[in-house]
Amino acid sequence: MRAISRRSLLCSAAAAATLMPIPLLAEVAGQRIVSLDYGLASTLLSLDLTPVGISDLADWGKWVVEPAVPASVSDIGSAYEVDFEVLIQLKPDVILTTPYLDELLPKLRPIAKVLRFEIFTPDSGPILPSVMAATRKLGSELGRDREAERFLARADEFFETCRTRLTARNTPPVALVTFMDARHARIYSAPGLFHNALERIGVKNAWTRQSNYWGFETIGMEELSAITDPAARLIAFDPVPPDVLPKLAESPLWQRLPFSRPGHLTIAPPALMFGMVNEAMRFAGLVTDILEKDA
Amino acid sequence: MTALRRDNLGPALVVCCLLVAGCIISWLLTAPALSASKSSGYDVQSMVLYYSTLPRLATALLAGGALALSGALFQQVLRNPLADPTTLGVSAGANLAIVVVSLFLPGLLGAGRDVVALCGSAAAAAVVIGLGARRGFSPYSLVLCGLVLSLWCGGLSAILTYLNQRYLASLFIWGAGSLAQQSWAIPVSLVWKMAIIAIICAVVIRPLSLLDLGESGSTALGVKLARLRMVVVACAVGLAAFVTSAVGVIGFIGLVGPTLARLAGARRPAQVIVWSTLIGAGLLFVADGTLQLAAGGLGDFLPTGAVTAIFGSPLLLALLPRLKVRHRIQQVQGRPSASRWNMKVSIVVASAVLIILLALGFFVGRGPGGGWTVLSGEYFNEILAIRSPKVVAALASGAMLAVAGVVLQRLTGNEMASPEVLGISAGATFGVAIALFAVAPGFSGQLIFAVGGAITVLAVILLGARRSQFAPERVLLAGIALSAMVDAVVGVLSSTGDPRAVLLMRWMSGSTYLVDGTTATTEIMIAAVLIMIALLARRWLDILPLGPAPAAAVGLPLASSRLALFGLAGFMTAAATLTVGPLSFVGLMGPHLAREAGLTRALPQIAGAALIGGGLMVAADFVGRTIAAPYQIPAGLVSALIGAPFLMILLSKRA
Numbered sequence: 001m002r003a004i005s006r007r008s009l010l011c012s013a014a015a016a017a018t019l020m021p022i023p024l025l026a027e028v029a030g031q032r033i034v035s036l037d038y039g040l041a042s043t044l045l046s047l048d049l050t051p052v053g054i055s056d057l058a059d060w061g062k063w064v065v066e067p068a069v070p071a072s073v074s075d076i077g078s079a080y081e082v083d084f085e086v087l088i089q090l091k092p093d094v095i096l097t098t099p100y101l102d103e104l105l106p107k108l109r110p111i112a113k114v115l116r117f118e119i120f121t122p123d124s125g126p127i128l129p130s131v132m133a134a135t136r137k138l139g140s141e142l143g144r145d146r147e148a149e150r151f152l153a154r155a156d157e158f159f160e161t162c163r164t165r166l167t168a169r170n171t172p173p174v175a176l177v178t179f180m181d182a183r184h185a186r187i188y189s190a191p192g193l194f195h196n197a198l199e200r201i202g203v204k205n206a207w208t209r210q211s212n213y214w215g216f217e218t219i220g221m222e223e224l225s226a227i228t229d230p231a232a233r234l235i236a237f238d239p240v241p242p243d244v245l246p247k248l249a250e251s252p253l254w255q256r257l258p259f260s261r262p263g264h265l266t267i268a269p270p271a272l273m274f275g276m277v278n279e280a281m282r283f284a285g286l287v288t289d290i291l292e293k294d295a
Numbered sequence: 296m297t298a299l300r301r302d303n304l305g306p307a308l309v310v311c312c313l314l315v316a317g318c319i320i321s322w323l324l325t326a327p328a329l330s331a332s333k334s335s336g337y338d339v340q341s342m343v344l345y346y347s348t349l350p351r352l353a354t355a356l357l358a359g360g361a362l363a364l365s366g367a368l369f370q371q372v373l374r375n376p377l378a379d380p381t382t383l384g385v386s387a388g389a390n391l392a393i394v395v396v397s398l399f400l401p402g403l404l405g406a407g408r409d410v411v412a413l414c415g416s417a418a419a420a421a422v423v424i425g426l427g428a429r430r431g432f433s434p435y436s437l438v439l440c441g442l443v444l445s446l447w448c449g450g451l452s453a454i455l456t457y458l459n460q461r462y463l464a465s466l467f468i469w470g471a472g473s474l475a476q477q478s479w480a481i482p483v484s485l486v487w488k489m490a491i492i493a494i495i496c497a498v499v500i501r502p503l504s505l506l507d508l509g510e511s512g513s514t515a516l517g518v519k520l521a522r523l524r525m526v527v528v529a530c531a532v533g534l535a536a537f538v539t540s541a542v543g544v545i546g547f548i549g550l551v552g553p554t555l556a557r558l559a560g561a562r563r564p565a566q567v568i569v570w571s572t573l574i575g576a577g578l579l580f581v582a583d584g585t586l587q588l589a590a591g592g593l594g595d596f597l598p599t600g601a602v603t604a605i606f607g608s609p610l611l612l613a614l615l616p617r618l619k620v621r622h623r624i625q626q627v628q629g630r631p632s633a634s635r636w637n638m639k640v641s642i643v644v645a646s647a648v649l650i651i652l653l654a655l656g657f658f659v660g661r662g663p664g665g666g667w668t669v670l671s672g673e674y675f676n677e678i679l680a681i682r683s684p685k686v687v688a689a690l691a692s693g694a695m696l697a698v699a700g701v702v703l704q705r706l707t708g709n710e711m712a713s714p715e716v717l718g719i720s721a722g723a724t725f726g727v728a729i730a731l732f733a734v735a736p737g738f739s740g741q742l743i744f745a746v747g748g749a750i751t752v753l754a755v756i757l758l759g760a761r762r763s764q765f766a767p768e769r770v771l772l773a774g775i776a777l778s779a780m781v782d783a784v785v786g787v788l789s790s791t792g793d794p795r796a797v798l799l800m801r802w803m804s805g806s807t808y809l810v811d812g813t814t815a816t817t818e819i820m821i822a823a824v825l826i827m828i829a830l831l832a833r834r835w836l837d838i839l840p841l842g843p844a845p846a847a848a849v850g851l852p853l854a855s856s857r858l859a860l861f862g863l864a865g866f867m868t869a870a871a872t873l874t875v876g877p878l879s880f881v882g883l884m885g886p887h888l889a890r891e892a893g894l895t896r897a898l899p900q901i902a903g904a905a906l907i908g909g910g911l912m913v914a915a916d917f918v919g920r921t922i923a924a925p926y927q928i929p930a931g932l933v934s935a936l937i938g939a940p941f942l943m944i945l946l947s948k949r950a
Contacts, residue, residue: 053663058926074663077925081808084681086663086925088674183347183477221477222339222347242401251477252346 031142034092036079036101038064039276040117043135044096045069046278047147052090055079062239063272066282087111094142115141120274122213128196131276155277162201162288171291172231173204175224175259178216178273179240182247182254185224186216193273197280201288206232215273222253234259235290238270266290305560306570313577320584321352348587350476355583355599356576357485358474358538359548363575364489365534366549367556367568368496371503372527373427376557377438379549380416380535384444386546388419389539391448394455409488412540413533419444420532426943440943442716446878447939450932453804472543472600474583481541488537492530496568499526504564546604546783548575579603604783638899641892645906652910656686656917661924682920684815685807689916689930690909691815691822692871697885697908698829699867701901702860704886705836713883714749714868718777720877722752723869725781728799745869752777753865757858781877805876805931807916814874821870828863829901835860836897876931879915880938881908911938 034053035041041054045067054060057075074090077083079101092112097104099118108114117134124130132152139148176194177185188194189207192215198205206227211217224234248254259265268290271283328344366379380386392415396403403411423444427437476482502523505513514520538545552575553567561570579599586602657679658670670678696714703712703719714720726748730741781803810818829836835856838846847853868882875881885908886900894903915934920927 075665075925076663077927081806081927083925083927085660085678088677088681089663181475183475220343220347222342225339225342242397247477247480250480253342253477256342 031093032091033094033096033142034076034087034090034112035096036076036082036104037096037098037117038272039119039131039274039279040096040098040134040138041069042067042278043138043151043276046151047139047142047144049142049144052092053087055082063270064275064279065270067278084111096138119276120214124191124213126191126196127193127215128200128277128280131193131280135277152277155281158281159197159200159284162284165288165292166202169292171203172233173206173227173229174198174233174235174287174291175206175227177224177234177236179236179244180218181241182244182251183221184218185221185236187211187219187224188216188273191215193275193280194271194283197284198287200280201284203287203291221248221251221257224257224259227258230258232258232264233291233294234265235268235287236265237268240267263294266294302560302562302566303570306556306566306574309555309559310570310573310577313574313581317577317580317584320581320588324348324352324584324587346478347476350479350482351474351583351587352580353479353482354474354476354485354542355579357482357489358542358545359552359579360572360576361485361489361492361534361538362545362548363552363578364493364496364568364572365531365538366575367553367571368527368531368534369549370553371506371564371568372524372531373424373437374506375437376554377550378441379547379553380531380539381445381544381546382438382550383423383441384419384448385416385423385441385532385535386539386544387445387448387452389413389416389536390544391415391452392418393540394452398455409537409540412536416532416536416539419448420528422943424528443880443939443943446880446935450878450935450939453932472539472545472598474542474545474599485537485541489534492534495526495530499523499530500565500568503527503568507564543598543600545579545600548579548603551575552578601783605780638893641889641894642899642903642906645889645892645903645910649906649910649913652913652917653686653690656689656913657682659917659921661921665924667921680812684810684812685916685920685930686913687815688807688810688818688874689912691818692873692875693879693881693885693912693915693934694826694905694909695822695867695871696875696879696882696912697889697904698826698901699864699871700882700886700908701889701897701904702829702836702864702867703882705840705897706857706860706864708840710887713880713886714864714871715778715877715880715882716774717752717756718774719749719752719865719868720872720882721774721777721781722748722750723872724748724799724802724877725784726751726869727802727873728781728784731799742870742873745873746866749865749869749872750862753861757861778877802873803876803878803931804929805874805879805934806927806929807874807919808927808929810874818870818874822867825863825867825870826901826905829867830898832856832860832863833897833901836901875912875934876929879912879931879934881911881934884908884911884938 031049033044033049033051035044035051036055038054038056038060041051042064044051050070051073053074053076054069055076056079057069057073060069074086076086076090082104084107088111095108095112095114097108097114097116099116099121102116105114105116115138117138118124119127119130119134132155135152136145136148139145139151176188176198179185187207189205189209189211190196191213192211195205195215206229209217209226248260254260268286271286272279275282325344325348328340328348362380365385369378369380369383370376389412392411393408396411423437423441426440502513505516506523535549553571555574555578556567556571559570559574561567582603583599586599660668660670660678660682662668699719700713703714703717704710706712723745726744726746727741729748730744835851838849838851839856839860843853871882885904888907889900889903892903892907894900911934912930915937916930918928918937919930919933922928
């Protein structure tokens, strides 16, 4: 038998490719996509599209964690200082970006088609519906409408499971923070992603004041005393700066808050507030686990 | 007795004024909380008053006093009016140690934060004072070493922080100390540490005063010099370390406190030490109170360390003309070691190294996944189009800075003169800042403002020089103050979150990231023209260092030639600062290295400095682009990191 040469193999592969049924957008299957945003990157992964490059990939495990990024994905440097040498060599067809990186647009456009997603804008309203809409838009732009719908249905199902896991219990209201230093924290509320996800799983946000359009507000630790419900819980997300907890332990400002009682503060693994549907799901899962464990 | 009273009256007045101002400010800060009706339970206003506002005021008093005491001790024992924890690099050393430990060995920080800070500042003091000792404690080389070390530590901690927490990056060099408090723990611990050191000081204050008699005089009176110096330096280092460990780097209080005390009339060492402690306490008290009042809710996030530099440096500038000139610097000498190296060999070697570095810069990089690649094949043109503007701009700026350094050193007869040290780069950055915030940016517009800023600083130096005959200490101090002020202003601006401040920060750190083809072409053309002009002025540059009389004797138009050369240096600095920022130190390294290689006459020194400066900057840019790829480290910071240890080795060699 004649050995199959590489050339003949390639020829037959090419022939087979031309014979295959053509999808709506023929080039989609082989599209090389680069994402300059964590939320868009994780959404891509959930649409069964593996990007070739993600910005700030080195810190993925510190902020996004889930879903895991395949080893084939390259880091293209900080989103604000993209390494264009690497970017060019990745031969992207599509680059996903956000309004925050508009100053890069003139340099990105010659390289590939740029898709710009506005999620966190002053008039975007509640974030969860807006990221769901962005997911649909991403799906349709990349010819993955069906996958997008399936993913959103999966997300809905997940939120529903969380809600039913918690309805049986008498869940306390929770306040969500990230510690900035021993005196200050970012607290999350409406219209943010975390607040929406909390509502979706039927948990009350203990912090009722509206925040900026990203969904957070920077407060002094003492302002947490505005939360009067004695049952309220405080969930602080990693990363917690190294010297915050020891300093809080010796601070009367903290010591006299109801949250300083044992069991009222939980340090949760990281969850990204500037994310999309995946990040909301991760957040909901983390909160459900925490509340289920203590209730 | 009356004389003694007069000596004390001035400083006492200053302290009173500061305390009264401080008390008024504190009253304004605390009045709303004090007058509010007390509610039961968790009363936010009174809680904040008792556990945040009041501890912060106490910390400001204590930290200010400790830093000023530390500065006064350093100044007395080193007999150097410019010494303080900031200018000797002691605070920066402590800060770097804390940053390194918190990133790599966070477990150590819990119990041993002070110990870590002490190790860092002791190491910094050992390096600086060790190098200073070799050069007979010349005040300028001491402070130069200290400042270089300060910059180096600051740059390194900035890079380390940046690489590890990109989201929290802030590129402060001089000061990021924050006095925000949440309990009495820090002020209380500072009190007893300061008390111990104050007792030691009280014991050594008498023998310390005898140091004014000179070495032989004080030894004759039974002072054990070496031991005394050791104890006092240890106290001063300890104070700086404790403050840095508690609140971070608070710039220049240790310099301003004793300076004010002396200007107000304190003369004897004991007076200076006591009064500067009180003045320092008052200063930080007022500065921090004002900051809190002015900034309102933002006050907790504005780094007080940067704000003290904004307060402190103009004060210093204003006081400079009154500062007694106590030291003179040696003129630059034709060095005997020149014969060691053949001039031609030096130039050839420098050119060869530059060519190798350029080749590296153009053709070596890192691909996707981080592997090292030599440029070839498919993407040759595209990648070269990305890289070459950066390499070319780095080359042009490095060469211009180095030549500007040569010109300035020859003009001022000050071997430490350089665009960075004289504050000319800082002036250019100020210009850029004004351009960014007041007018729409654009390369040519920024260049005009940068030149304006640089020329303004030069004009101030020239005007001051007319009266003081270029007293180097005055020029040097003014330059330091200006650089610190620029960094502080940028720091404060960036903590307000203005997006334009991010651009400015990028400049400060010397990033070539935004350089495009047009900018690079303009830069290299400006560099070529200006360096050519400098080469044409070689006769002036050879004759001017000989002094005004010989220069006039050979028919040199003294005033106009000086003016022209200063203008040239200003223009070169401004153009270079646009791409590599004000902190690169290439303007100091280039001329020194060229002279070290035996290039002592103007023409070869300019050529050599241009080659070496350009090479250094190209190397810095290459390292910055590749070492953490795909993340970029600003070339200006890298060059400060490469250059600073190099320069210190150089200084140590010429004992």
